[in-house]
Amino acid sequence: MTLAYRARVGDNAPHIRAGGSAVSWDRLIREELEGLSPYTPGLREEQVRERAGRDDICKLSSNEHPDGPVPSAIEAMRAELGGLNRYPEGAAVALREKLATRFDVSSDQVLVGAGSNELLRLLAQVVLRPGDEVVYAWPSFVVYPMVTNIFQAAHVKVPLAPGEVHDLSAMAAAITGRTRIVFLCNPNNPTGTIYHRAEFEEFLAAVPPHVLVVVDEAYYEFVTDAGYPDGLDYFDGVRPLVVLRTFSKIYSLAGLRVGYGFAPAALVRAVDCVREPFNVNTLAQVAALASLDDEAEVSRRRAENQEQKTYLHSSFDRLGITWVPSEANFVYVMTERPVEVFDALLEQGVIVRDFGTAPALRVGIGSPEETRRTVEAFEAVVSRLGSV
Secondary structure, X not given: OOHHHHXXXXXXXXXXXXXXXXXXXXXXXXXXHOOOOOOOOOOOHHHHHHHXXXXXXXXXXXXXXXXXXXXXXXXXXXXXXXXXXXXXXXXXXXXXXXXXXXXXXXXHHEEEEOHHHHHHHHHHHHHOOOOOEEEEEEOOOOHHHHHHHHOOOEEEEEEOEOOOEOOHHHHHHOOOOOEEEEEEEOOOOOOOOOOOHHHHHHHHHHOOXXXXXXXXXXXXXXXXXXOOOOHHHHOOOOOOEEEEEEOOOOOOOOOOOOEEEEOOHHHHHHHHHHOOOOOOOHHHHHHHHHHOOOHHHHHHHHHHHHHHHHHHHHHHHHHOOOEEOOOOOEEEEEOOOHHHHHHHHHHOOEEOEEOOOOOEEEEEOOOHHHHHHHHHHHHHHHHHHOOO
């Protein structure tokens, strides 16, 4: 298409024809995608400023850490800015080796991706065939059904047990000869709940060897419960077990998209065969490397998160609001009118995460000032509505 023609009709002119015929998108795009919807991100602060008519907005909808990257990560990124004309290190060798040393595994058992989301998709890509089954709890992380759809597998959703926790015995019972992946989110997103060591060990003993267990531990650094089963304690590089983590949450690198995980070497090789070249950018790699050195800051952030969560819990109790005990950096608040409460919070400049008509909202843990604002917003909502 010439520049002159683009200037006249625009890049997306609807009457443009290919090969003399109108384009039939129904025939061109895979029919398996019919009925699927793109991921819908939370509202932007700019949108809420206009809607609420105020500038002091608390964005608590995406489970982001309120602080920026650790100082050493910022310095490491600054040092690389002059070299961004070069491609990243293609296999993220330095980051893989550091993760291997830090967590006492072989470097050929380390996965690195553009966020743990990409790793979930890549694992599904190398394992799933059309007609296979994927077992996961529900509600849980929205990416699990997305990757199941992409690779034409069948969904086996196991409802959470009372208390909004994984029902691992029911999930084990749901496994069949067609099951290829079980996704476990611990702590679970959006509920923040965890399963404990004894039940996880019983689950692993019941899982047959043709099933890949993917333990998604994106929020594990926030956990304070002594009964939490660190997935790496069960990783031996032989059994079909993958443990995924991320630098997006407690390390505050969400904008750079860098996740990592641990898998048997054969599975890592398969993922390397299908991942995009240079999938983790240079700044993400150096920031992640530097972040791993600041264990003191991670401990401080964990403690502050727990402190703010405790304050929210006590405030919710005072306001008569039902909440679910969380080991993550968010709280699952139960409500019979989520849409109304969500909108009322927006009017107070507080953005939380809604799930359509599901009877709950997910409230992120922010800075101490954002926690204070969150409590004030819920006070205003209860005063106006009578309850949530």
